[in-house]
Amino acid sequence: MDLTRRPRRLRQDGIRDLVRETGLSATDLVAPVFVDATAEERVEIPSMPGHERVPVDGIVDRVEAVLETGVESVILFGVPKAKDEDGSRAWAEDGVIQEATRRVSRQTDAYLITDVCLCEYTDHGHCGVLEPGAPEDVTLTVDNDPTLDQIARTAVSHAEAGADMVAPSGMMDGMVGAIRGALDEAGFEQTPIMSYAAKYESAFYGPFRDAADGAPSFGDRRHYQMDPGNGEEALREVALDVEQGADVLMVKPALPYLDVVREVNQNFDYPVAAYNVSGEYAMLHAAAENGWLDLEATAMESLVSIKRAGADLILTYFAETVAEQL
Numbered sequence: 001m002d003l004t005r006r007p008r009r010l011r012q013d014g015i016r017d018l019v020r021e022t023g024l025s026a027t028d029l030v031a032p033v034f035v036d037a038t039a040e041e042r043v044e045i046p047s048m049p050g051h052e053r054v055p056v057d058g059i060v061d062r063v064e065a066v067l068e069t070g071v072e073s074v075i076l077f078g079v080p081k082a083k084d085e086d087g088s089r090a091w092a093e094d095g096v097i098q099e100a101t102r103r104v105s106r107q108t109d110a111y112l113i114t115d116v117c118l119c120e121y122t123d124h125g126h127c128g129v130l131e132p133g134a135p136e137d138v139t140l141t142v143d144n145d146p147t148l149d150q151i152a153r154t155a156v157s158h159a160e161a162g163a164d165m166v167a168p169s170g171m172m173d174g175m176v177g178a179i180r181g182a183l184d185e186a187g188f189e190q191t192p193i194m195s196y197a198a199k200y201e202s203a204f205y206g207p208f209r210d211a212a213d214g215a216p217s218f219g220d221r222r223h224y225q226m227d228p229g230n231g232e233e234a235l236r237e238v239a240l241d242v243e244q245g246a247d248v249l250m251v252k253p254a255l256p257y258l259d260v261v262r263e264v265n266q267n268f269d270y271p272v273a274a275y276n277v278s279g280e281y282a283m284l285h286a287a288a289e290n291g292w293l294d295l296e297a298t299a300m301e302s303l304v305s306i307k308r309a310g311a312d313l314i315l316t317y318f319a320e321t322v323a324e325q326l
């Protein structure tokens with residue numbers, strides 16, 4: 001037995017930190033925040049312990065609390081006061097995101113990202129305009145091309161309100177190009193786009209849909225979000241978003257798709273974001289509540305692993321609690 005090579009030498013205290021390949025810092029993290037135009041007070045989200053929907057009046061305090069942990073960026077999701085077929089509250093000047101964004105951008109130092117999608121704003125819960133014939137024919141869902149104008153309009157309204165970056169999450173073909181064109185035309189050529197470039201049709205979004213009240217009222221999202229079995233297709237999706245002007249490329253969810261995170265990191269010379277989604281958060285909490293897992297340790301290990309796979313930044317509901325441990 002030749003034991004010249006002993007990897008354990010570098011695992012001794014004192015050297016471990018020096019040879020660690022992957023570091024995690026609070027500035028790698030983006031904290032999702034929910035703002036609710038229908039709420040007068042904060043409302044707990046049962047499937048996401050520790051997270052609440054906050055009224056517009058409370059958004060500045062909420063974001064300040066995030067900044068105190070060392071996390072410098074938030075992504076805003078909105079629950080509008082009313083929903084309609086087109087999702088018109090998504091681009092309303094006095095919409096929930098627009099109001100909240102104005103306050104956060106004027107009153108805090110947060111780097112503010114806004115999620116650009118229509119599913120929280122349409123009465124049918126899909127991420128765009130319905131195809132003719134839906135919902136009677138439940139195999140039909142979102143009509144791609146008419147949706148692009150509405151997404152672009154929404155993104156411009158967020159930039160006008162003061163968003164630092166927009167993040168389209170609807171998985172419509174051409175959405176990044178449509179947004180880039182509209183932002184440039186409106187004078188926002190310096191506003192970056194973080195595209196949800198490889199977003200899977202995942203069952204791990206369940207708790208989020210409770211939180212943001214955005215579940216589809218019929219059918220599902222399989223006609224626009226990606227099939228979980230497809231890895232090569234993710235690279236095609238990402239390539240299209242790069243061609244259309246995406247600045248940051250997101251893979252979502254994170255933990256079940258670390259192979260995709262790695263591939264995107266290796267194949268594209270752009271920052272990679274990974275979204276550690278609501279279900280990934282909820283399952284650790286549920287196990288911890290049963291005494292089966294250590295919440296702090298598993299959350300930290302999850303985020304380090306997502307970075308090790310190749311993510312430059314991580315959107316995570318653990319942002320604040322992990323930042324406080326760092």
Ligand code: PBG
Nearest residue numbers: 117119169204205208277278279
């Ligand atoms: C909106 C959107 C969703 C998430 C982020 N933006 C829900 C969905 O696509 O159904 C999920 C986030 C999470 O689960 O944490 N399109």
